[in-house]
Structures are given as structure tokens and as C-alpha cells.
Amino acid sequence: MTIQASVKIEDLSSSDIKKSIDTIRNIIINGINDTKKVIFICGKDKSDKESYRFKISQLLEHNTNYQLAYPEDLFEDLLEGQANNSLLSLEQQLA
Numbered sequence: 001m002t003i004q005a006s007v008k009i010e011d012l013s014s015s016d017i018k019k020s021i022d023t024i025r026n027i028i029i030n031g032i033n034d035t036k037k038v039i040f041i042c043g044k045d046k047s048d049k050e051s052y053r054f055k056i057s058q059l060l061e062h063n064t065n066y067q068l069a070y071p072e073d074l075f076e077d078l079l080e081g082q083a084n085n086s087l088l089s090l091e092q093q094l095a
Helices: 014-030 052-061 087-094
Strands: 037-040 066-069
Touching: 052 066
Parallel strands: 037 066
Antiparallel strands: none
16 A cells, blocks of 8 residues: 655655656656547636647647547536536546
8 A cells, every 4th residue: 555645846856846747748648558548628718729728729639549628618517506417427527
């Protein structure tokens, strides 16, 4: 059993941050296996064409190995007050 302590970002060294970024980049580029990768992309409004979020989504949406997920799409029903959603259905959407 592995136990990890909480670490604050300001306590990390530059090399630790670089290793983490390299690991995340490697997972995004190479994946863990050959299945489709879902990328949960957050940021400014997805229609803001000047935002990095929009530009990244434009680059990735044409790649068939990636599916983009936006928080506003996943949580739309919750934000509109739909009572039919349960935590289980939300968990299934996020999975």
C-alpha cells in the first residue's frame, strides 16, 4: 500500500515540476494504451477564439484518438437545476 502526503506546489523544485510536466505530456502524447484518450479541457469560454483553450481544442478535435470533454457540457444539467442527475450518473459521465 502506498501512502502519499499532500504536497503544496510552492514546495516543489523546478526539476520536480519539469518531471511532472514531462510525465503528463508523455501520457497525453503516447497514452497508456491504444484506446481513445479523453481530455478534460478547462479554461475560458470555449467560444473565445483568442484563448489557449480554443486553440488547443482546435488542434486536438481533428485527431481521432482524442475526445475532448468540457466541464460546462458535463455539468450542464446540474447547472440548470435538473433534479434527475445523481452522483452515480455524474460519476459515469466523468469515467
